[in-house]
Amino acid sequence: MKKYTYTEKKDTRSGFGAGLLEAGKKNDKVVALCADLIGSLKMDAFIKEFPERFFQIGIAEANMMGIAAGLTIGGKIPYTGTFANFSTGRVYDQIRQSIAYSDKNVKICASHAGLTLGEDGATHQILEDIGMMKMLPGMVVINPCDYNQTKAATIAIADYHGPVYLRFGRPAVPVFTDPDQKFEIGKAWMVNEGTDVSIFATGHMVWKAIEAGEKLAEEGINAEIINIHTIKPLDEAAVLKSVAKTGCVVTAEEHNRYGGLGDSIAQVLTRNNPAPQEYVAVNDSFGESGTPDQLMKKYGLDTEDIINAVKRAIKRK
Amino acid sequence: MTPDIDKLTKTASQVRRDILRMVHACQSGHPGGSLGCTDYLVALYFHTLKHNTKFDMDGSDEDLFFLSNGHISPVWYSVLARSGYFEVAELASFRKINTRLQGHPTTHEKLPGIRVASGSLGQGMSVAIGAAIAKKLNNDNRLVFSLHGDGELQEGQTWEAAMYASHNKIDNLISTIDVNGQQIDGPTDVILSLGNLKAKWEAFGWEVLEMSGNDMADVVRVLDLAISKTCKGKPIMILMQTMMGNGVDFMMHTHKWHGSAPNDDQLALALSQLEETLGDY
Numbered sequence: 278m279k280k281y282t283y284t285e286k287k288d289t290r291s292g293f294g295a296g297l298l299e300a301g302k303k304n305d306k307v308v309a310l311c312a313d314l315i316g317s318l319k320m321d322a323f324i325k326e327f328p329e330r331f332f333q334i335g336i337a338e339a340n341m342m343g344i345a346a347g348l349t350i351g352g353k354i355p356y357t358g359t360f361a362n363f364s365t366g367r368v369y370d371q372i373r374q375s376i377a378y379s380d381k382n383v384k385i386c387a388s389h390a391g392l393t394l395g396e397d398g399a400t401h402q403i404l405e406d407i408g409m410m411k412m413l414p415g416m417v418v419i420n421p422c423d424y425n426q427t428k429a430a431t432i433a434i435a436d437y438h439g440p441v442y443l444r445f446g447r448p449a450v451p452v453f454t455d456p457d458q459k460f461e462i463g464k465a466w467m468v469n470e471g472t473d474v475s476i477f478a479t480g481h482m483v484w485k486a487i488e489a490g491e492k493l494a495e496e497g498i499n500a501e502i503i504n505i506h507t508i509k510p511l512d513e514a515a516v517l518k519s520v521a522k523t524g525c526v527v528t529a530e531e532h533n534r535y536g537g538l539g540d541s542i543a544q545v546l547t548r549n550n551p552a553p554q555e556y557v558a559v560n561d562s563f564g565e566s567g568t569p570d571q572l573m574k575k576y577g578l579d580t581e582d583i584i585n586a587v588k589r590a591i592k593r594k
Numbered sequence: 595m596t597p598d599i600d601k602l603t604k605t606a607s608q609v610r611r612d613i614l615r616m617v618h619a620c621q622s623g624h625p626g627g628s629l630g631c632t633d634y635l636v637a638l639y640f641h642t643l644k645h646n647t648k649f650d651m652d653g654s655d656e657d658l659f660f661l662s663n664g665h666i667s668p669v670w671y672s673v674l675a676r677s678g679y680f681e682v683a684e685l686a687s688f689r690k691i692n693t694r695l696q697g698h699p700t701t702h703e704k705l706p707g708i709r710v711a712s713g714s715l716g717q718g719m720s721v722a723i724g725a726a727i728a729k730k731l732n733n734d735n736r737l738v739f740s741l742h743g744d745g746e747l748q749e750g751q752t753w754e755a756a757m758y759a760s761h762n763k764i765d766n767l768i769s770t771i772d773v774n775g776q777q778i779d780g781p782t783d784v785i786l787s788l789g790n791l792k793a794k795w796e797a798f799g800w801e802v803l804e805m806s807g808n809d810m811a812d813v814v815r816v817l818d819l820a821i822s823k824t825c826k827g828k829p830i831m832i833l834m835q836t837m838m839g840n841g842v843d844f845m846m847h848t849h850k851w852h853g854s855a856p857n858d859d860q861l862a863l864a865l866s867q868l869e870e871t872l873g874d875y
Binding site: 308329330332334335337339340341342343344345346347348349350351352353355370371373374375378379380381 | 651652653654658660700701702709710711712713714716717718719720721722723724725726727728729731732734750751754755757758761762
């Protein structure tokens, strides 16, 4: 079993900010838009370096999505920045018509996704965004796991032509992936090989899956852990290969159990090789105020929840 | 170049015939607003726009047009075809299965001349602003035009865009509102009144012009005037008074023809009022 360690914790949104600056340096077609949340999205460095390529839209997310669509006509690669809630649910129709259906090369970059936004509460804690975005034909949905991977993903999406939803978060979480990693859209990342169960995790849940894997090993359970940073297009081959070996599945995501990663995995399995599956996800509810750790525990998204789900899944084999 | 008003008027007559025949053939679509905006779109494509019918999505070094009220697709399709973007015969496929001429305009079927989907209302001004900003970034001096319905102004996104355009001096944009006073459920004054549009747009920081949208000479005059006012720090708004159903006597003075098609007899009567000038498709 590969051992993962970390020396620091950083927020994935800062990975976005650093990646945006790099993407801007690499490609002068990259432009950025923000709806009055520059500090929260960590866009300051890009703005300082490229003030003429940044557009402050004000608190008008619908207009931001439309302007981003228009900027692609003329060859620009717009990155929009706001909270995940305001990046998706608030502007679903604008994304649907002006971006997805119109096949516009817009990168929808969404911070503060999920429960770990914390104290602001349920109005801001969207748990439905992956579902909404993955249902749009042609939309790529990416949810990286740490600072380095978010930075790499932010840079990589500039080279992909088409609409992308990039989801990241607010809290400082362990930095454990390679700072020089090459991010491949749609390519699952094997975190640890195993034989007893396949744990497919995304975003902040990947580190928790690693922690769970270590504790399970102490009990003699050999878990395979795969980081699904790209929920759409899903790396179906990697999913099927793993489950053919392990025979049961746990999915882990900071999202409603309806419409998220778990459902995507389940669909691949039912169409190809049905297997027992347990969901670690929010059980069809809204969130509430609290610290990120308190919320993840209360809503069943903790390391212990993954361990328990693994045991249930293995029993059902 | 002195515009040939008579020639433009004759083209408009043919476009109106196209609209009626397209809508009749599939027994669906929106003839009323299409007929009302015919003179504007003919003037735009046959006089105003510097454009390339060899379509390129980015539209560098050419003027761009965005139709926000996408339901008047028949008039746009006819004008695009008559301008040479695609074969006029393709108009016969409007709203039929496997067509590029979808009920509402889309880029999805790769129809030349269309740069973004529209239909869900209120989105076109934002897109036009984005395209106008891209032109500025690219040092491209050509202009961006957009058309909107008056009922469409009830969508809040329009006013987000209106604020943004003046604050950021998007002065290479000429937007036009089709002020026909009608929407699906009745007159705008009854459904949700729009108030004093000139005062509203001026208060939002736009340069506002007024146009008689069914008087070809005035359409040409005001479009030329609008161009002369670009690049002076303000976005331009043209309030265009039109008559829904213009050109067909029984389709005017009512919202009945907003979204319904004529039957065989009604088509014959309507066509009898419009000269065939360029040959029916």
